Structure formats: structure tokens, C-alpha cells
Amino acid sequence: MASANLGLVRSIYADQERGDFRSAEWADPDVEWVLVDGPSPGRWTGLAGMAEGWRDFLSAWGGYSAVAEEYRELDGERVLVLIRHRGRGKTSGIDLSQMHARVAAIFHFRDGRVVRVVNYLDADRALADLGLAPEADAADRPR
Numbered sequence: 001m002a003s004a005n006l007g008l009v010r011s012i013y014a015d016q017e018r019g020d021f022r023s024a025e026w027a028d029p030d031v032e033w034v035l036v037d038g039p040s041p042g043r044w045t046g047l048a049g050m051a052e053g054w055r056d057f058l059s060a061w062g063g064y065s066a067v068a069e070e071y072r073e074l075d076g077e078r079v080l081v082l083i084r085h086r087g088r089g090k091t092s093g094i095d096l097s098q099m100h101a102r103v104a105a106i107f108h109f110r111d112g113r114v115v116r117v118v119n120y121l122d123a124d125r126a127l128a129d130l131g132l133a134p135e136a137d138a139a140d141r142p143r
Contacts, residue, residue, distance in 0.1 A: 038121035061087035
């Protein structure tokens with residue numbers, strides 16, 4: 001049976017798969033939102049900070065959505081999500097769905113609220129930071 005934390009993360013991605021990034025009722029008011037790597041790494045705090053970090057990231061993409069491919073409950077306080085991005089670069093025109101790149105997010109919980117989200121544009125780096133072995137690309141795995 002899935003935990004409440006895992007269920008909450010699944011509901012967050014149900015919205016994001018539709019391109020809806022507005023919801024934040026799941027986040028603690030002092031949430032920390034981290035982008036570890038990529039062109040604009042940074043750290044934002046609070047609901048307004050998380051919204052700013054998302055706005056900065058999303059502003060580069062048209063039709064962006066995040067499609068969760070795998071959820072892993074790491075322990076009672078953390079959930080790892082392996083994700084595929086969809087969207088097209090507003091300047092470059094690059095199609096993220098053609099890149100087959102997996103990204104990752106680690107949700108940290110306290111008292112049923114998300115207190116920290118650590119986003120990686122390189123899922124293998126996230127796995128390495130967690131001490132887990134990189135896996136075969138999800139596109140290469142049977143569904």
C-alpha cells in the first residue's frame with residue numbers, strides 16, 4: 001500500500017503532466033525549492049520563492065509538462081521521482097521529448113507537508129547523490 005507521502009507526490013505530478021504548475025497547497029509555507037544543475041541552478045525559499053524558481057525555469061519552454069515515469073519511496077521522509085520532460089525551447093526550438101533525457105526530483109516531507117524539493121536535470125546525478133546505481137534508460141525498459 002502506498003504511503004500518504006507517495007500519494008501526495010503522485011497527485012502533484014498528475015497536475016504537472018497536464019502542464020498545471022499552479023498548485024502549492026501541498027508545500028510547507030517555508031518550502032525550499034532547489035535546482036541542482038542545468039543552465040540556471042539555484043535555491044529558493046518559501047511559496048513565493050518556489051513560484052519564482054518555477055517561473056524562471058518554465059519561461060524558457062513552450063508547452064512544458066513533466067511526466068513522472070517512476071516513483072520510489074526512499075524512506076518515511078523522502079520520495080524520488082524519475083521524470084521525462086515535454087516541451088519546446090522558446091528560443092532554440094529544441095523538442096525535449098526527442099532528447100530522451102530523464103530528470104529527477106526528490107521530495108522531502110515533514111508532518112505530511114513537502115518541506116524541500118530538489119530538482120535534477122540529470123537523473124543519474126540524483127541517483128549518485130543518493131548512493132543509488134544509475135539504471136537503464138526508461139525508454140529502453142519494457143513497459
